[in-house]
Amino acid sequence: MSGPYPAAVTAALAAQRIETPSWAYGNSGTRFKVFAQPGVPRTPEEKLDDAARVHEHTGVAPDVALHIPWDRCDDYGALASYARERGLRLGTVNSNVFQDDDYKLGSVTHPDAAVRRKALDHLLECVDIMDATGSRDLKLWFADGTNYPGQDDIRARQERLAEALATVRDRLGEGQRMLLEYKLFEPSFYTTDVPDWGTAYAHCLKLGPKARVVVDTGHHAPGTNIEFIVALLLREGKLGGFDFNSRFYADDDLMAGAADPFQLFRIMYEVVRGGGLESGAGVSFMLDQCHNIEPKIPAVIRSVMNVQEATAKALLVDTAALEGAQRSGDVLGANAVLMDAYDTDVRPLLAGVREACGLDPDPVGAYRRSGWAERIVEERKGGQQAGWGA
Amino acid sequence: MSGPYPAAVTAALAAQRIETPSWAYGNSGTRFKVFAQPGVPRTPEEKLDDAARVHEHTGVAPDVALHIPWDRCDDYGALASYARERGLRLGTVNSNVFQDDDYKLGSVTHPDAAVRRKALDHLLECVDIMDATGSRDLKLWFADGTNYPGQDDIRARQERLAEALATVRDRLGEGQRMLLEYKLFEPSFYTTDVPDWGTAYAHCLKLGPKARVVVDTGHHAPGTNIEFIVALLLREGKLGGFDFNSRFYADDDLMAGAADPFQLFRIMYEVVRGGGLESGAGVSFMLDQCHNIEPKIPAVIRSVMNVQEATAKALLVDTAALEGAQRSGDVLGANAVLMDAYDTDVRPLLAGVREACGLDPDPVGAYRRSGWAERIVEERKGGQQAGWGA
Amino acid sequence: MSGPYPAAVTAALAAQRIETPSWAYGNSGTRFKVFAQPGVPRTPEEKLDDAARVHEHTGVAPDVALHIPWDRCDDYGALASYARERGLRLGTVNSNVFQDDDYKLGSVTHPDAAVRRKALDHLLECVDIMDATGSRDLKLWFADGTNYPGQDDIRARQERLAEALATVRDRLGEGQRMLLEYKLFEPSFYTTDVPDWGTAYAHCLKLGPKARVVVDTGHHAPGTNIEFIVALLLREGKLGGFDFNSRFYADDDLMAGAADPFQLFRIMYEVVRGGGLESGAGVSFMLDQCHNIEPKIPAVIRSVMNVQEATAKALLVDTAALEGAQRSGDVLGANAVLMDAYDTDVRPLLAGVREACGLDPDPVGAYRRSGWAERIVEERKGGQQAGWGA
């Protein structure tokens, strides 16, 4: 398939928005070592400065997710203004109830009611912050779980979880949502209280329309068919969004599309198929990844581009031909229609979309040429670099 | 922990019932080879004869699951009488919509409405059989899925599935249930239409109280915490039963408890914890396994005993001590309470339970000494041995 | 990257040879069901007729692997002539020591010396056949292993295996080789006697220069980095060839490149990097797959094309740029060089290579238009269709 491309395709690509996470711009690593990088932001504002570069060069990344307390500040309204002045919006608020010493055995599922209360208060504080920033979504990921059989009661922890979630739901304002994330394991190694989409879905169903499931592409057991889950959640009206990243084994921090670009394409195909790209579908496309050894800003740009390329290929699927082959049981024919889109080199198409928006067709190159990388190394000296702890 | 054991424990063990599958007594194998064994049954009646031996020596296996069409016969009432005369009951009816040429691309999810109708008719026929046999449960496992991306539409297949399931639900009589089984993969290799507990749960929820999920212990992705799923389904009132078997990698046919006896114990602990062992809980304990290289009857006996041993250990957990340790956050102490039960040698306890019921304390030995193995080899000559195809 | 392409690339693509397996043209399935297809060959000769169609339309598939006893015939010289007359050559001979009743507990590793001798005799017969067909390679895959802990002695089985392999090695003639295949599991479910590349390598090292490892892309544990193994075996001079196929979970029969085309590209990149594409490298590129639900001949054609596309992309990697980026520690830059080749649409390049060889640029279309599919359905009526059993 080659151009010219349908106007609907280019329009959809120009309209897609991909949210970047503030923590992607800070230092990160593994339990073995955090390799600090020169030029890393020291403040939420500097993270926004870097996010603005990503948006400047890609044109599709105006939203920046916050992580509390890593992005805690005195005046969220001022932070929102700072963002707006740079063409950005403060996006999803991510809660963090896993880094305080009290949370060693859990947060909202902790056996001790006092710890649960503390964790819940943090979640409610996050909604306060949403009020101040104008954010729509609260993203909830819980590290809660156990390391050893018998350590705690699986069922009792579900009760505690359900209670906390209901309280948060009640606190949400008009137009606000809660997105519940699941993860197979880590940092809990025996049970995790929300380990799979089924658990997240069961809770969201009871919580009602303000609660939806978020799919982190790195959080599944080996062999899990993620696009199937996406299709199901869209069918149920319960897909709230994505945390994109990729992995080969068990980490969840490689650049989106880096490990299995064909999988990302299949996921985006189900999104398109299920109407998830349409405005009003309520599906957020977020990156959730860290850049341990590669420079952070160009890695975010590349990840945004990878999501765009997967989306472009998904939009190019000849759906009429596909449906025809499917209906007639033509296994090879149907597969060939899908692969024909995947095998297409969509880089020229996306270059054209960028040029039509007044952007450089080569975002990574434009960033490299901008001198920003050198400038932040020069200017950001001293202070405390941002990382997972701050 | 050593005897004397609490009366409640011995009573629960004496009361537990474990259903055996008729197909475990027939020939089976892998795609590479079916190794036929001498003495294998040729008819449903001969399968019941073998099942009667298992019950005779264990005292806990009066129920025998049927598989249609493998156990198809002219008069199910007569078959039920045949069973009753041997102290058995005809149990769960298992449908089979995967062995007809029409089902190459699916059964109830097939793109062709005529094939879907044929498959549905078979499911309804199974309910007719249940009426005749007095069986409570219809077990539904669908091989449906796809092998290649694009082959068929994931979402449309869910719609077709939901429609078929609703029709079956409407056909169920008073006291009858449908149990929906999930399986990660095989024989479908790209998508499976019911691949995980979440999908089965979502369907059962819509189907209402007559529909429940069945957990086959061999049907999960690597790293899945099965006891967690069991705890959740019990909490939701949606656990219909188990298909017990074990596996090291991806097959699902090794004897229950053979690959990971600690996992089986953890599962049974959650069953006990969630009230699943109580009469009225509506949880069936079925074996679903085949014996490709080992003699079939003693393998079934051994499997029944493995489930009993896991149950015994689960019942021996000192729940007061466990809850105390859990509440106080004593990680090592709580784990030690659980392990103390697991490390107990419960074979003397179960030998005592058997003797109290007038049974030989050593079921495998008793079977070996009975001469049945030699007798069936001698008597069952000629005819067509039962297998997956008949 | 776009054309014109380097002459070395087009020359390498025109020179590559991909061997197809005779059994891909016959019926196959899972343990649940073999769906027979109309028009399937009844004889080795008819399999060759079908293989000739694949070669006619792709130009790169003159070699056809045999499977003994599935392709057993009275006169292998005559079969070789039959092949030659159709532009084909009889290729690798695949032994089969897993389908006789004697092999229930193993073949060359069986505890009974008589069974071991029988299995060894079959392997030696396969070398006789190689003498008759002029085949270079004997491919050895053993289903041997155990299903239950304790069933047999792991170490004793290795001794028996080593002894059998040494005997076969001694029988090999000038220019003949033995290729040892490994497989994680199936049909053995607890231990497999050659489960991983390390085991195959250790044996081949002791067997000397006539023995090499064959990598079946579907035979690894989840998360295994196959291209790493390929790089290592090439470095050690011990890579004998590939059995290409793909899988999402645990089967090994989907079309090569269908499940993870990026992985196939990475594998082919390591082949190119390690000199494995060069004549004299002694690396065979074989398909080893079956087509359970899709038509067989076009599926083989598609698989051949998928291997070609992966090879083309691997050849297009800008190695000078890659090495420069690697040497300077430019993580993103090095990755981008590799991805630039992967993202290229190489279908026009391969179409050009085909046209330069006088072929239709669209092999699948040409096959469809040839009428062969309809003709074999019409002509091949009656008789016994070929499958795994015959």
Place this chain on the structure above:
Amino acid sequence: MSGPYPAAVTAALAAQRIETPSWAYGNSGTRFKVFAQPGVPRTPEEKLDDAARVHEHTGVAPDVALHIPWDRCDDYGALASYARERGLRLGTVNSNVFQDDDYKLGSVTHPDAAVRRKALDHLLECVDIMDATGSRDLKLWFADGTNYPGQDDIRARQERLAEALATVRDRLGEGQRMLLEYKLFEPSFYTTDVPDWGTAYAHCLKLGPKARVVVDTGHHAPGTNIEFIVALLLREGKLGGFDFNSRFYADDDLMAGAADPFQLFRIMYEVVRGGGLESGAGVSFMLDQCHNIEPKIPAVIRSVMNVQEATAKALLVDTAALEGAQRSGDVLGANAVLMDAYDTDVRPLLAGVREACGLDPDPVGAYRRSGWAERIVEERKGGQQAGWGA
């Protein structure tokens, strides 16, 4: 099976030695959080004080592995004396070439020769330390690898690795050994330079008799049969030892035997079967684990006991009965012999072994009653707690 037990069994259990790692006594955690515990050692000497408690209560743990630089000190001779005075010996020296900023892209496989030289110098320094401490073994684990396809050249990294290993081998003194550890992934996420036993074995074979493979039980792909690897390495004379720990998913830090006690038993059975428990076999039994949420000293004691229990069960296998069943192809019988040993409650046997050695039969209880836990919380105030960074 019940007592009295064979004298050979009790003697073997009394003679077994299990090495504990100095870092198990310090703080540790995941990338998300390190939960500091009160009473944690501040110095290598305090770690030895804690290790002495483990040895005091178990009687089998006199050896303590060091980790350089975490245990770096000015006078290793003095540290060895300190150990001796407490009934301990300084054991295996573990090198660390993953926590310096220079190692972001690798250590001995780094593209930059200067970084490789720095890493090699560290390894050689470790041998100097071995000379001072009298340690026999240098344990080499490399975090080296890549995160992204193309990032570096797989083959070139193998060349660099081989060169470094050869240099270390040449530096080893009489009676000194190098143990090469493999790990599937983490902290590298795409390739790891020593990912599996095959790679470690291939290197050790070339390095000669001073080099052996070490098996870390937590470092394998899902579904890997670890006892098979143990059997093979013992057969090849290349098993240097174990790093015991357990995991459910992908971490490698849970207490040995906690996740799959049956697997640990099977591993120990192969050790016994292959002569690995005999003095002179040269197999080290080390723990390599951290205790993120549980108190460290009793967790180490429990882990030591778990290894002892698995060993005791392995020693109780009726090998004559097992071999008889194996030889006759009695699948169920052979499995039953193995399971009979596993199902035995060996805690009384081990209690007897301890009492015969003048120890408390209940090591965890004895430790709890000793008051050490309270004492270190009281006394170890101020200073810098030991952890992975120091």
